Amino acid sequence: MKYIFIILISLFFLGCSPKYKIVNAYVAPQTESGKACLVECQKQYGSCKEVCKANFEICQTKAHATAKENYDRKMQRYSILLERYLDDMEMYQLEIDLMYFDGFYGGYGRYGYSGYYPHRMFMMHPMPVYRPARPYKPSLAKEIQLAEAKMCQIDCGCTTTFDDCFVGCGGTVKTDRICIENCPSDR
Numbered sequence: 001m002k003y004i005f006i007i008l009i010s011l012f013f014l015g016c017s018p019k020y021k022i023v024n025a026y027v028a029p030q031t032e033s034g035k036a037c038l039v040e041c042q043k044q045y046g047s048c049k050e051v052c053k054a055n056f057e058i059c060q061t062k063a064h065a066t067a068k069e070n071y072d073r074k075m076q077r078y079s080i081l082l083e084r085y086l087d088d089m090e091m092y093q094l095e096i097d098l099m100y101f102d103g104f105y106g107g108y109g110r111y112g113y114s115g116y117y118p119h120r121m122f123m124m125h126p127m128p129v130y131r132p133a134r135p136y137k138p139s140l141a142k143e144i145q146l147a148e149a150k151m152c153q154i155d156c157g158c159t160t161t162f163d164d165c166f167v168g169c170g171g172t173v174k175t176d177r178i179c180i181e182n183c184p185s186d187r
Contacts, residue, residue, distance in 0.1 A: 029170030037169035
């Protein structure tokens with residue numbers, strides 16, 4: 001019990017801890033040759049981003065096709081599992097219905113309809129062991145998301161290349177950590 005308490009307290013404090021964002025501050029070079037070099041770095045960065053975006057869009061198209069194939073395959077499996085589930089539920093309900101037996105003139109007896117009296121019920125069989133679990137229906141949107149995450153890379157390294165070029169031209173890159181959530185107050 002004390003371990004559960006310790007885990008809950010640690011999760012509480014982790015949830016309340018500050019969250020930070022890493023931000024780069026660029027200080028441009030002051031020389032004319034550095035500024036000309038910087039223009040070339042920006043052109044390279046722009047072309048890198050365009051190529052990266054084009055490659056990502058091509059990858060998305062392939063990922064959507066793969067996701068559609070996976071979705072169709074999973075839907076076929078789902079329909080088979082759903083039929084099996086419905087059959088299992090029917091058997092489960094039958095077991096529950098047959099589990100009880102009214103031993104004293106249940107239904108239409110000697111004196112007419114006696115109705116349903118729970119105090120007269122006798123358990124004939126043990127309770128069914130498990131209730132069948134309903135299969136999960138696949139989602140095309142989730143399949144697309146999984147395929148894109150698995151196949152497509154969003155970061156092409158353009159920022160790292162730009163930072164190296166920027167420093168090579170004589171500029172400086174300062175990395176700052178800025179608190180964005182649950183920030184400690186300075187007193």
